[in-house]
Amino acid sequence: MTGSLVEPRLRAVAHLVPPGSAVADVGSGDGRLARWLLTRGCIVTATEKTRAQACWLADAVSGTAIEVVEGFGLRPLQSRRLDLVVMTGLGGRSIARILEDPSVAPSWSLLLQPMQDLTALSQALRRLNRGIGRACLVRSRGRLYPIVEAPLGVAWNGGPPGLLDGLGPWLRSDPLWSVWRDHALHRHAEDRGRAGSGRAPVSPNGGRQ
Numbered sequence: 249m250t251g252s253l254v255e256p257r258l259r260a261v262a263h264l265v266p267p268g269s270a271v272a273d274v275g276s277g278d279g280r281l282a283r284w285l286l287t288r289g290c291i292v293t294a295t296e297k298t299r300a301q302a303c304w305l306a307d308a309v310s311g312t313a314i315e316v317v318e319g320f321g322l323r324p325l326q327s328r329r330l331d332l333v334v335m336t337g338l339g340g341r342s343i344a345r346i347l348e349d350p351s352v353a354p355s356w357s358l359l360l361q362p363m364q365d366l367t368a369l370s371q372a373l374r375r376l377n378r379g380i381g382r383a384c385l386v387r388s389r390g391r392l393y394p395i396v397e398a399p400l401g402v403a404w405n406g407g408p409p410g411l412l413d414g415l416g417p418w419l420r421s422d423p424l425w426s427v428w429r430d431h432a433l434h435r436h437a438e439d440r441g442r443a444g445s446g447r448a449p450v451s452p453n454g455g456r457q
């Protein structure tokens with residue numbers, strides 16, 4: 249696979265993974281990120297939540313050294329020694345549900361790229377007392393996506409609750425911050441309008457909250 253076939257949001261995530269690390273790509277989909285991580289010398293486990301999706305993923309990465317496992321969220325990783333767990337392309341609420349699954353504690357460093365609902369994700373990190381190591385924005389195919397690193401052993405260090413619920417201070421130094429902030433403020437104003445009309449609010453990237 250050549251780098252140009254991997255979309256920028258996934259390339260940006262891959263470049264934050266230290267080469268050679270043992271990494272699990274949870275909700276790997278077709279395994280694009282997993283294969284890209286392999287080219288960076290990582291030992292890669294890729295997961296999917298159902299048997300059918302895991303079989304499809306195994307076909308997609310057959311002939312590579314990627315290990316495919318089936319199971320919900322972090323459950324199939326429970327006994328594994330990993331440097332990092334990566335979750336990309338899922339909604340912030342789905343990632344939050346996975347992280348707060350009572351049957352398995354997220355005892356690894358995390359690299360997260362939510363598609364929307366950043367607030368739900370940051371609230372989960374706050375509840376889990378997991379702090380941020382770094383956060384940035386990446387432009388990919390006309391949209392902006394946040395990427396959040398939550399290293400193991402760092403306690404919650406985000407800002408106060410509010411717009412973006414504590415992640416604003418971490419994203420503010422990003423060159424794309426002003427574009428993201430204007431978008432987020434615009435959505436926030438729309439949310440308030442919707443709240444008045446009884447409709448569900450929308451997250452900064454457009455997903456229903």
Ligand SMILES: C[S@@+](CC[C@H](N)C(=O)[O-])C[C@H]1O[C@@H](n2cnc3c(N)ncnc32)[C@H](O)[C@@H]1O
Pocket residue numbers: 258274275276277278281295296297301319320321322335336337338342346
């Ligand atoms: C939109 S795709 C993203 C695929 C890839 N990670 C990417 O960024 O392009 C989301 C994938 O996560 C999987 N998924 C959703 N919830 C999951 C869960 N709780 N545990 C494992 N996989 C899950 C879905 O089956 C789907 O393949």
